[in-house]
Amino acid sequence: MPTYAVTGSTGHLGRLVIANLLARVPSDEIVALARTPSKGADLGVTVRTFDYDRPETLPPALEGVDRLLLISASEVGKRVPQHQAVIDAAKAAGVSLIVYTSVLHAPDSLLGLADEHRQTEAALAESGVPFALLRNGWYTENYTGSIGAAVEHGVVLGSAGDARVTPATRADYAAAAAVVLTADDPAGQTLELAGDEAFTMAEYAAEVARQSGREVAYQDLPEEDYRAALERIGLPGPVAGMIAQSDAAAGQGALYDDGRALSRLIGRPTTPLADAVAAALAA
Ligand SMILES: NC(=O)c1ccc[n+]([C@@H]2O[C@H](COP(=O)([O-])OP(=O)(O)OC[C@H]3O[C@@H](n4cnc5c(N)ncnc54)[C@H](OP(=O)(O)O)[C@@H]3O)[C@@H](O)[C@H]2O)c1
16 A cells, blocks of 8 residues: 655645545555654654654655655755755655645746755656656735734735735645645646636735725835835845745736646635635634
8 A cells, every 4th residue: 555755744734735635545554754753743643753954864754655745845045955855865765756845837937936946846857756746836824824914004015016826725735735646647747736716915905904894905015125124024034035036026927827727636616815814814
């Protein structure tokens, strides 16, 4: 029987992937790979230590693993060597499939973040291990994560102009990952995944206003001013720069895709923006 392993299993996306896998295959076929195993005690599956920065942890954790979901690592700038270490270890362990969470339209994406994903896709191709690419768009939670501040201050800041974006919730991307991981023959697939619904930042702000009953408007800023505003609220410079650059790229269409591959894959519409906003306001 195939054994499925998931990296980053203690993160937001990884937890949801494990839950989706549990709905599809017996729990003893799933291995949660975790940098901090104690965080995975409630996942309901076997947890193995797996730290991208500690190469000695990788081979034993991959013993008996057939299909591996490599959820992209979270430290921007360190990810290429981290992903390479995982790919090398998976190859040595005889893993038959790596599914990797890349970024929407990776080959020509304007997102600064895309470079590490392009390099990882190249490393996968180089490795000879069969692989599938989940080119995930933005998380809706990237917007709704700061909904409290938007309501409090009556403003959504950004640099995306009036461009439309098609994000999807982590739950939608996690469902897709579980479908692909357990599919009959997913090797070779490249999936551009995004939400069904397109909206502008002004439309997002209007939805927040409608549901909260408060005045909330979108204020568009030049990329530099948005970066400075993010730094003023306490984000580290590189993170603020990355977010502002991503938003400016979104302004040029980098976070838009109307192919609807995600809803086809999961067999249902992606989560409507109204539902995501309602969930965030209730949290
Ligand atoms: N598409 C988007 O909009 C978007 C937005 C944000 C992030 N992302 C990407 O998607 C990934 C998953 O998102 P998320 O929201 O689930 O992120 P998250 O909650 O930050 O989870 C990241 C996971 O990676 C693990 N990890 C980090 N460094 C590691 C290392 N050196 N060795 C082993 N595991 C390590 C973390 O382990 P610990 O629990 O020990 O910290 C955690 O389980 C992110 O890592 C990032 O690459 C995409």
